[in-house]
Amino acid sequence: xxxxxxxxxxxxxxxxxxxxxxxxxxxxxxxxxxxxxxxxxxxxxxxxxxxxxxxxxxxxxxxxxxxxxxxxxxxxxxxxxxxxxxxxxxxxxxxxxxxxxxxxxxxxxxxxxxxxxxxxxxxxxxxxxxxxxxxxxxxxxxxxxxxxxxxxxxxxxxxxxxxxxxxxxxxxxxxxxxxxxxxxxxxxxxxxxxxxxxxxxxxxxxxxxxxxxxxxxxxxxxxxxxxxxxxxxxxxxxxxxxxxxxxxxxxxxxxxxxxxxxxxxxxxxxxxxxxxxxxxxxxxxxxxxxxxxxxxxxxxxxxxxxxxxxxxxxxxxxxxxxxxxxxxxxxxxxxxxxxxxxxxxxxxxxxxxxxxxxxxxxxxxxxxxxxxxxxxxxxxxxxxxxxxxxxxxxxxxxxxxxxxxxxxxxxxxxxxxxxxxxxxxxxxxxxxxxxxxxxxxxxxxx
Amino acid sequence: xxxxxxxxxxxxxxxxxxxxxxxxxxxxxxxxxxxxxxxxxxxxxxxxxxxxxxxxxxxxxxxxxxxxxxxxxxxxxxxxxxxxxxxxxxxxxxxxxxxxxxxxxxxxxxxxxxxxxxxxxxxxxxxxxxxxxxxxxxxxxxxxxxxxxxxxxxxxxxxxxxxxxxxxxxxxxxxxxxxxxxxxxxxxxxxxxxxxxxxxxxxxxxxxxxxxxxxxxxxxxxxxxxxxxxxxxxxxxxxxxxxxxxxxxxxxxxxxxxxxxxxxxxxxxxxxxxxxxxxxxxxxxxxxxxxxxxxxxxxxxxxxxxxxxxxx
Numbered sequence: 001x002x003x004x005x006x007x008x009x010x011x012x013x014x015x016x017x018x019x020x021x022x023x024x025x026x027x028x029x030x031x032x033x034x035x036x037x038x039x040x041x042x043x044x045x046x047x048x049x050x051x052x053x054x055x056x057x058x059x060x061x062x063x064x065x066x067x068x069x070x071x072x073x074x075x076x077x078x079x080x081x082x083x084x085x086x087x088x089x090x091x092x093x094x095x096x097x098x099x100x101x102x103x104x105x106x107x108x109x110x111x112x113x114x115x116x117x118x119x120x121x122x123x124x125x126x127x128x129x130x131x132x133x134x135x136x137x138x139x140x141x142x143x144x145x146x147x148x149x150x151x152x153x154x155x156x157x158x159x160x161x162x163x164x165x166x167x168x169x170x171x172x173x174x175x176x177x178x179x180x181x182x183x184x185x186x187x188x189x190x191x192x193x194x195x196x197x198x199x200x201x202x203x204x205x206x207x208x209x210x211x212x213x214x215x216x217x218x219x220x221x222x223x224x225x226x227x228x229x230x231x232x233x234x235x236x237x238x239x240x241x242x243x244x245x246x247x248x249x250x251x252x253x254x255x256x257x258x259x260x261x262x263x264x265x266x267x268x269x270x271x272x273x274x275x276x277x278x279x280x281x282x283x284x285x286x287x288x289x290x291x292x293x294x295x296x297x298x299x300x301x302x303x304x305x306x307x308x309x310x311x312x313x314x315x316x317x318x319x320x321x322x323x324x325x326x327x328x329x330x331x332x333x334x335x336x337x338x339x340x341x342x343x344x345x346x347x348x349x350x351x352x353x354x355x356x357x358x359x360x361x362x363x364x365x366x367x368x369x370x371x372x373x374x375x376x377x378x379x380x381x382x383x384x385x386x387x388x389x390x391x392x393x394x395x396x397x398x399x400x401x402x403x404x405x406x407x408x409x410x411x412x413x414x415x416x417x418x419x420x421x422x423x424x425x426x427x428x429x430x431x432x433x434x435x436x437x438x439x440x441x442x443x444x445x446x
Numbered sequence: 447x448x449x450x451x452x453x454x455x456x457x458x459x460x461x462x463x464x465x466x467x468x469x470x471x472x473x474x475x476x477x478x479x480x481x482x483x484x485x486x487x488x489x490x491x492x493x494x495x496x497x498x499x500x501x502x503x504x505x506x507x508x509x510x511x512x513x514x515x516x517x518x519x520x521x522x523x524x525x526x527x528x529x530x531x532x533x534x535x536x537x538x539x540x541x542x543x544x545x546x547x548x549x550x551x552x553x554x555x556x557x558x559x560x561x562x563x564x565x566x567x568x569x570x571x572x573x574x575x576x577x578x579x580x581x582x583x584x585x586x587x588x589x590x591x592x593x594x595x596x597x598x599x600x601x602x603x604x605x606x607x608x609x610x611x612x613x614x615x616x617x618x619x620x621x622x623x624x625x626x627x628x629x630x631x632x633x634x635x636x637x638x639x640x641x642x643x644x645x646x647x648x649x650x651x652x653x654x655x656x657x658x659x660x661x662x663x664x665x666x667x668x669x670x671x672x673x674x675x676x677x678x679x680x681x682x683x684x685x686x687x688x689x690x691x692x693x694x695x696x697x698x699x700x701x702x703x704x705x706x707x708x709x710x711x712x713x714x715x716x717x718x719x720x721x722x723x724x725x726x727x728x729x730x731x732x733x734x735x736x737x738x739x740x741x742x743x744x745x746x747x748x749x750x751x752x753x754x755x756x757x758x
Contacts, residue, residue: 016466084621085600086593088646095466097644100600109621116623224463237479242512250511256476256625261462285475285507293462297475297508310483334621348626351483408624417607417630419620 014090015223020099020114020147022138023124028155031064032124032193033087033100036215039200040089084114093219108367108382109334111138112422115145116408120221122151122214123174127160127190130170136177137367143181143429144330144384146404149221150178150186153214158192162205181370182430189214230294231321231398232260233406234314235350240299252283252299253308258350258405259398260316261293262300267317270308271396276317277302294405311352313396313406321406323394327356330365330400330428331387331411331421333379339387339411339420340378347391347423349409355392356411362386365428379421387423399426467653471504474641476625477604478508481586481639482515484629488586488639489579492518492545494526494534495704496661497590500650501641503659505588506541516588517544521575523567524551525685525707533662546582548574565686566709576612585636586629594646604643610634648727655720666723667700667715678711702727 023029055064087098099114101107115121121142125135142150152174160166171188178186189198190209197203200215212220240252262268266279281301282292292298300314308314315321327347333339339358347356364376364385379385389411400407411421464472481488490505492498505514520534538545550570553559559570579587587608593599603619605627620628629637642650654661672679672695673688680687682694685707699712700723717723 014466015463016469083601083619086644087600088594088644090646090648095646095649113621113623117625222460222463224460237476238483238509240509240512244511247511254479254508256472256479283510285471286510295464295469295472297472297479334623346630348628350626351480405624408626410623410626410628412628412630416632417620417628419623419628422621422623 014092014094016095016097017120017218017221017223018097018099018118019120019122019218020101020111020118021122021124022101022111022114022141023122023153023155024102024134027124027126028193029100029124032122032153032155032191032199032214033098034064035193035196035199036098037087037089039196040091040215084110091215091219096218108137108141108384109332109422111141112145112332112334115141115147116404116422118145118147119223120149120151120218121147122153124153124155125170125174127154127156127166127170131173131177133368135174136369139174139178139183140181140367140370143178143183144332144424146401146424146430148184150183151214151217152178152186152188154188154190155193157190157197157203157206158195162190162197162203164190164206164208167209184430187211187217189217230260231319231403232262232316233258233398233403234262234298234300235352235406236308236310236312236314237351238310239308250301251305252301253312253314254297254299255314255351256297257292257294259294259403261291262298262314262316264290268300268302268314269317269320270306271313271315271320272323272394273307273312275306275308277304277306279303311350313350315396321396321398323396325391325394326359327389327391327395327397327409327423327425329387329389329409329423329425331379331385331423333381333383333385333421335413335418335420336381337413337418337420338378338380344414345389345420346412346414347389347395347409348412349395349397350406352395353412354395355414356389358387358411359390360388362388386428387421389423397425400424401426401430467649467656470645470649471507471653473625473644474501474504475508477627477639477641478505478588480627481588481629482509485586485637487582487584488516488588489519489546489582489584490514490516490588491590492520492534492538493704494520494530494537494662495590496650496654496665497592497642499537499659499661500645500653501588501590502537502541503657504641513542517546517582519546519548519575519578519582519584519587521548521571521578522550523571523706524549524554525567525683527662527664527681527701527704527707529664530662530704546578548578550574564708566706568706568709572612579612579636580610580634585631586639587636588639588641590642591640592642592645592647592650593640602640602643604640605629606638606640607631608636608638612636614638648724651720651724651727655724662704664701664704667698667718669696670699670712671695672697672699672712678709679713680709680711681707683707 021029085100087100089096101111101114123138154167154170167190175186190206191198193199197205198213202213234255234257236253237255240254242250264279264282269276279300280303282289283299284292341358341361343358345356347354361376363372363374364383365372398406407425409423410419413420550567553574554561593602603622607618631637671682673692679699682688688694698716700715701712717726
């Protein structure tokens, strides 16, 4: 069941899973990541030798796998900005892109960044400490970013005598908390990253656990969901018009399908104009196909010569999002300069960038206990809060809960281009975790 | 392979799951189209090396049947492999592209740059590159850099902001969320764009095989006169080797990367087909002691780093 260590691991066509880790160095995150890289044979000889050498020079007998990824610890000692690091490994069954995010309190924005493209998040806890504030914060970020799968890795089981009750209590507390935030799928796994128990190889010390190892779970979790229930969305990136003798009348609308499925013959509407046409053809990077789905990059050909340009959204007729100039969203503030009420910003949504004004900041959210603080006036780095934004032009915006790609946006400082905030349209959490908004207080300012 | 629903993972994947190469290809195409939509004067750094060849292939696919809306730029150290330059020129002609060449040799001849004592010219590429970007007012510069190449690159963005000196300021790099790339920059600044950020060396080779992309011959095993310097097999030639103390021998070698002849080491190999090369690379990832020659590995990694100092 575990990975092949065959000569050609990762050679055949496999799927790609993007996942994120959250947890701190103290929880053993570097060791877990190092163990995944090492035990899946994704570490090059020279890297491993460097680690062995460094471990020996510190007087350690076994190689300290944390050193494989330990840019992070050094950085913290030197006070350099800690950031998301992307790591790559493969098994015979799957290719992985890992967004390795530091877990300390001031680095919420890094976890938000890593989780934004992740289909799975691994939240690490120390078996001796159980669910702590930081764990709740990680669960909340995963829920907020609508990461479809969450893994709770209860680490350092070797330090609690591999006791099942310890694991069971932590798993239950975490699962009920994450479920209350609307996390759709939670898998708890007892591990020891240091000894390798249940990371890649099943643990001989925990025969009471019958589930998958971390890697088995990563290899088998579904990477694409039932697309038939998704609203199809194609943000137009670029209009392809060769105007050559060979292709005098070719007009193709190029983009990456953000959600759902498109078929030839389907009736579509172009937003924000509302004009309609039929799909005459789909070019899938040089191949003519009848059907394409997310995340294919395609070129759509329409039957009618209608005006379509970059920034437009092509959707199935009858399944269009409402267009609006008033956006209510949850944002994570990611810049060093604050976001204030009245601030003029640019809003980038799919392939469209428009001018906007921050009308209100109704509340700021404390992730540890999900308490709301009304009218904070501004948001600073790593804050998460509700905002109301007015845009200069209508946007075809989905709720983030329905579509991560067409429900997300950036707020950008027009002066220097800084990315200020990452926005998610609609309600923050999938369930009743939401606190009712305060009544609008028009005319409120500093 | 593309739109067909292959069973990828022993029945656990839906028919809608893309293969990893399709997913990476789709992402890279998305990046190229974003740049085409948002920038005025993009350029692709094209050396005739495998990563830049794959980049160009993806760009061609992204805009077909229209031509690629970008020009190409090569910073020529003057010590490039003739096979690679020949490939470069042939490719440019074949696709009707426009190539700008910034020449290190011209800078040396004009006294603007000085030859280094070790004869390595990669670090000398920075000035010609920077000045070419300024002179042509390029606002987006595509590079073939991958995040898996070394620890320091693991945090590089897909869109990496550079000031008018082409410098990378870590504090000015923006968080990148979802697939929303922020390419805003002031006049004189530009953005380096890395469409292969999420690819590994193996992915690049598998894609070359799948797409049947032709490569310069030096990527495959061939007989070559080489000599050993700093633990690497370097090719004999007018660029500065061998010295008197170094002896030339004929070996069966291939190159894993191509760059400056003075610092690109060949590896012993009998891989003559793409399949052979891919098998060799996959095998060399195994961490069993002795599976690979660590001294070659070490020096090769060091060389790659040095190569990048000039470029990235």
